[in-house]
Amino acid sequence: MTRSAPRLAVASAGLALLLTLASCAVAPTPRPATTEVHGFDAGGAAEVASPALALVIADEEGALTLIDLDTEEREEFASAPGDVTAVSGDGRLIYRALADDAGVEVIDTARWTVPHGDHTHSFRGDARSRGTLDGTGDVRVTAGGQRASVAFGGSSLVVLDHEELGAGLESADPVAVMHTGPVVPFAGGLLVPADGAVAATDLSGAALDASAPCLDASDADVTRVGAVFACADGAVLFTREVGGTVAAEVIPFPADAPPATDLAGRTNRPDLAGVAGSAGAWLLDVRQRRWTFQPSDVPLLRAVAVGDDDSRTVAVDAEGRVRILAADGSVLARTEPLLADAVSDPALRERVQLVVGGRHAYLADPALGAVHEIDHTDARITRSFDDLDPSFLQLVG
Secondary structure, eight states: OEEOOOOOOOSSOOOOOOOOOOBOOOOSSOOOOOSEETTEEOTTOEEESSOOOEEEEEOTTOOEEEEETTTOOEEEEEOOOSOEEEEEEOSSEEEEEETTTOOEEEEEOOEEEEEETTEEEEEEOOOEEEEEEOOOSOEEEEEETTEEEEEETTTEEEEEEGGGGGGOGGGSOEEEOOOSSOOEEETTEEEEEETTEEEEEOTTSOEEEEEEEOTTOOEEEEOSSOEEEEETTEEEEEEEOTTSOEEEEEEEOOTTOOOOSOOBBOTTOSEEEEEETTTEEEEEETTTTEEEEEEOSSOEEEEEEOOSTTOOEEEEETTSOEEEEOTTSOEEEEOSSTTHHHHTSHHHHTTOOEEEOSSEEEEEETTTTEEEEEETTTOOEEEEEOSOOOSEEEEEO
């Protein structure tokens, strides 16, 4: 069931937000399914005029439900496969790690958007399983553009290219490379953390020139500027230079600052945010190579950068409120303690998830069995999707 919620009290007047989407001129209805559109292998999907946004929710057993954010229609497009140890996603593909080292099932939501210069192309098709990748050990999925690395243990991984899915998973050759953190596909190669540094390699694992020190690489994100690794003492940024070479630079935390072990932001935007211990959050402006500390009077559990001109951050605090933060950490708007029951239970608190899109943030409420849609200009709850068991949440399209 989907329900609308009343307007909640906010700490201050909401900010006006103007979003401009530049795109190719396309018909308002989907184009016929084709194998290639503007050089993109669409694999039978249709090009559509705007992103076909949807939420993907996995329950505790790994069953996947898709909620179309335009029509609110629901579809369970992948039933529970048995024991699932983890569910990951890359904005299009969903990865279910199967128990007993039975591999990783790759499920295509068939909803995605491809950057193309100063505009984008969006596609929509029929969701389906693409098969299972064989591998043993802990599974970690890291996205990079239209590619993702699926790492098994600490010595092997597979790189999946969205453009080559039609050839089957068998075309994705394993890469033998030692890694101690997230491995990012980038600029036609890989960025691999190991031995206290992150280094660029080619797809065979052979080292290239670019590298930078990075202690305890814990997270990685690909932004509009480049690939960013969260390290114990700051961040490492990799950019693609003119001519295709890769450059690396360190963005250290200010002295004696609590680190942010996880960074998150809106897809293809220039800002990232992460929780800074119990003191607040960090905002990283990747373009300016600058950290800004955002103090909070209540510890924060999650923080995601919106990446807009106002450098806003959406956060969930330890009392269950959603806060919209200005760049300096001041509270622009906030909800009531929406997740009070979830954050008071340690097991449920770990399942609280937050993702941010162009107009709304989406918040998994495991205590209520719902996902809330929140306007991140003024913290209004615009919709709540009920009757769910949200153990995993992703925005696709």
